[in-house]
Amino acid sequence: MLINIGAYCFRVSTDRKDIVPVIESLYGDSINTSDVADFSVKILSTSILRRFLKPQVSFFCDQHSPFKPLPAAQAYPLLEWGMNWCIATHDHTRLLVHAAVLVKNGQAIIFPAVPGSGKSTLTAYHALSGWSLYSDEMAVIDLKTGLVEPIYRPVCLKNNSIYLVKKWFPDSLFTPTWKDTQKGDVAHLKVLKWNEHRSLSPAKIIAVVFPKYVKDQELTVYQLNQLQGFETLSKNVFNYTTLGKTGFFAVDRLIRHAKLFEIEYGSLQDVNEFLAEDVLM
Amino acid sequence: MSRSYVLHAKTDVVVMQDGSGVVLFSGFSGRCAFLQNQSFKVEDPFKKPTDTAVLLENKIQSFEIKSILSLNDVDTLKVEKWLLNNDFISILSH
Numbered sequence: 001m002l003i004n005i006g007a008y009c010f011r012v013s014t015d016r017k018d019i020v021p022v023i024e025s026l027y028g029d030s031i032n033t034s035d036v037a038d039f040s041v042k043i044l045s046t047s048i049l050r051r052f053l054k055p056q057v058s059f060f061c062d063q064h065s066p067f068k069p070l071p072a073a074q075a076y077p078l079l080e081w082g083m084n085w086c087i088a089t090h091d092h093t094r095l096l097v098h099a100a101v102l103v104k105n106g107q108a109i110i111f112p113a114v115p116g117s118g119k120s121t122l123t124a125y126h127a128l129s130g131w132s133l134y135s136d137e138m139a140v141i142d143l144k145t146g147l148v149e150p151i152y153r154p155v156c157l158k159n160n161s162i163y164l165v166k167k168w169f170p171d172s173l174f175t176p177t178w179k180d181t182q183k184g185d186v187a188h189l190k191v192l193k194w195n196e197h198r199s200l201s202p203a204k205i206i207a208v209v210f211p212k213y214v215k216d217q218e219l220t221v222y223q224l225n226q227l228q229g230f231e232t233l234s235k236n237v238f239n240y241t242t243l244g245k246t247g248f249f250a251v252d253r254l255i256r257h258a259k260l261f262e263i264e265y266g267s268l269q270d271v272n273e274f275l276a277e278d279v280l281m
Numbered sequence: 282m283s284r285s286y287v288l289h290a291k292t293d294v295v296v297m298q299d300g301s302g303v304v305l306f307s308g309f310s311g312r313c314a315f316l317q318n319q320s321f322k323v324e325d326p327f328k329k330p331t332d333t334a335v336l337l338e339n340k341i342q343s344f345e346i347k348s349i350l351s352l353n354d355v356d357t358l359k360v361e362k363w364l365l366n367n368d369f370i371s372i373l374s375h
Contacts, residue, residue: 225301231315241311245293248306248313252295 002037004030005152006197007140008091010083011037015044016057019076022175022188026154029194039086043079045072061086070181077178077186080156084137088238094149095141095250096238099208101134101148102126107280108148108203110139111211112236115183118213118265121161125268126275127191128169132200138238139205143250146257147202154188162187207259207279208233211271219270221278222262229260285345286361286370296349303349305369314369316360320351 001023003010012023024031042060046069050056055072058065059082066085070078088096099112100123113119120136127133134148136155141148154175157165162177162185173190210224210232224232233251234240240247259279265271288294291308302317346364347357364370 225321226297226299227302227304227315227317227321230297230304231313234313244311245306245308248293248304249295252304256298 001031002035003027004032004035004194005083007094007149007151008038008087009035010086011040012079013040013042014075014079016072016075019043019079022076023079025173026175026188026190027152030152030197039083039090041079041082041086043075043082059085074178074181076175076188077156077181077183080154080188083153087138087140091140092239092242093143095139095143095243095247095254097139097141097233098137098236098238099139100136101139101150102131102275103134103148103150103200103203104131104276104280106201106203107206108134109207109209109275109279110148110205111209112139112233113211116213117211118161119211120155120157121164121213122211122268122271124155124157124161124165124189124191125168126272127155128165128172129272133191134200134203141205141250141254142202143243143246145202146205146250146253148205149202150197150200152192152194152197154190157187157189159184165189205254205258206281207261208255209275209279210262212262212264213266214264215266217264217266219267219274220264221274224260224262226255226260229255229258232262285373286364287373288370289368292369305364307367307369309368312367314364314367316346316350318350319353319356 001012003012040062043057044060045051046056046058056069057072057075057078058069059067059078061082097110097112099110100119101108101110102123111119111122123136134150136153139148140151166174175188177185177187179185208229230251233255237247237251293306295304300318301321302315305314346360352360
């Protein structure tokens with residue numbers, strides 16, 4: 001099947017029939033047969049012996065398998081991680097930042113963050129509270145225009161955030177929870193329908209916010225200077241070294257035209273108010 | 282003693298508009314150097330280094346580390362040595 005995620009198209013095949021309904025639930029409305037694929041990926045069971053004894057699956061991009069096999073029960077998360085890997089390691093025509101992207105009134109805010117900073121919980125909360133989800137995992141930025149492009153992917157929730165987001169938004173579409181992956185328990189959340197995603201346009205980045213969740217912490221906002229912003233942001237660019245000088249000037253342009261903040265927060269409502277009152281123009 | 286430097290042919294520099302410092306990129310190694318302006322204060326967010334135009338427009342001009350970054354003599358030597366060893370700059374004159 002061909003999955004169109006907006007900026008990229010994946011040809012996906014698998015011998016694991018159990019993940020097909022999951023793929024269809026998340027991407028069913030963007031599956032088509034006419035587009036040319038950017039990436040051809042597979043999730044395949046490993047050896048015949050392994051089909052009976054602790055079954056495992058491998059991810060392939062063309063004939064290349066970049067990861068070690070994982071337990072078969074983690075086939076779907078492996079597909080999502082593999083798709084991220086394909087984009088991050090192959091697309092050198094855009095600046096790819098490890099960041100969530102939320103947009104309101106045509107103004108984009110990107111949230112680069114290290115694992116455990118609460119990025120996906122923050123993304124899910126805002127995406128289901130009036131913001132447009134452009135990405136949970138990767139900001140895809142056009143090198144010529146500096147605009148961030150929307151990509152059609154679910155939000156990847158981990159551990160306790162699965163429980164929280166289900167409690168806040170019980171009517172949303174969640175995949176099953178996959179236990180004990182390398183990132184802990186994982187579930188995916190579908191936020192937009194394909195026709196809603198298609199109505200989104202590339203957006204101007206007005207701010208870069210580095211979030212950090214600290215339990216019970218009152219919202220604390222630090223305004224970063226451009227040097228701090230440049231250094232921190234460049235560390236979150238997947239293809240910074242590959243792009244070389246082009247990436248260097250792309251980051252420079254981004255930080256010159258964006259507000260730069262680091263926030264520590266314990267309440268997503270506080271973050272929402274901060275973004276609406278102090279960041280959006 | 283004043284030392285002047287030229288940037289390597291494959292070194293690019295951007296000066297932060299808010300005066301917070303300078304970032305160098307080496308096209309040889311793909312590495313960046315983030316150099317903070319020691320006199321930068323949040324209260325003066327738009328203070329511009331005086332050498333901005335020189336740096337951006339003409340790489341042959343001397344690269345005056347001490348004045349751009351408001352460093353003392355000891356720190357200037359350390360930064361110069363690091364930039365020299367990592368192929369961001371070359372000595373122009375003594």
